[in-house]
Amino acid sequence: MKAEPETRFENGTDVKFSIDDLKSRTEPEPWDGIRNYVARNNLRSMKKGELAFFYHSNCKEPGIVGTMEIVQEHSPDLSAHNSKAPYYDPKSKPDDPKWSVVHVRYRSKFVQQIGLQELKAMGKPGSPLENMQMLKQSRLSVSRVSPSEWEYLMGVVKERGGETE
Incomplete structure (x- = not known):
């Protein structure tokens, strides 16, 4: 799931949101603003308790920076109805x-994040991520990750020092 860690204005509102912003939240955060049908369908398939990668997008060094848990399954995005x-x-x-x-x-x-260029190298034909949806449809803000892709990427994370809480 992609978010932009640097300032960008959309309809007069700064939509900047990073992994550190998510970490600072004391209540579950709504992952809203998805306006692509494929991404929406991926969002709708997520189940409570599943984990997702947090990807920093549209920044100097894009890449996977951490994980988050789905704590509430899909419901209508009411922000779509608010003109502001x-x-x-x-x-x-x-x-x-x-x-x-x-x-x-x-x-x-x-x-240590897994950068976009590294992901692309891991997605070449014959490589572990060759069928990863995010690499084939790079404009999607929410993409599927297969169990084998998840396992592979978490192995890379572990090799690079792991995760922090």
Whole structure:
């Protein structure tokens, strides 16, 4: 799941959100603003208790920086109906919502991130991540990660010093 750790304004609101921002939250954080149908469907498939990677996007050094837990499965993303919200969608109606949100909680930060260039190298044909959705459809803000991809990447994390709490 991608978020932008550096300032960027959308509809007059700074949408900056980093792993450290998530770590500072005392309540579950809604993962809202998803406005792509493939990403939305990936979000809707997430189950309570599952873990997800936190990916810093649209920054100097993009990459996977930690993990979070899904603590509430999908529900309608009500921000789509608020004209002042960053990702307002006038086509989404309260009686027929198009978009969804899940709630997440911080789990860990990696001692060393796995950068985008490294991920691309791991995604070459014959490599462990050759079919990873994020690498094939790089514009998606929420993408699937198979169990074998998760296991492989967490092995890389462990080799690089692991996770912090």
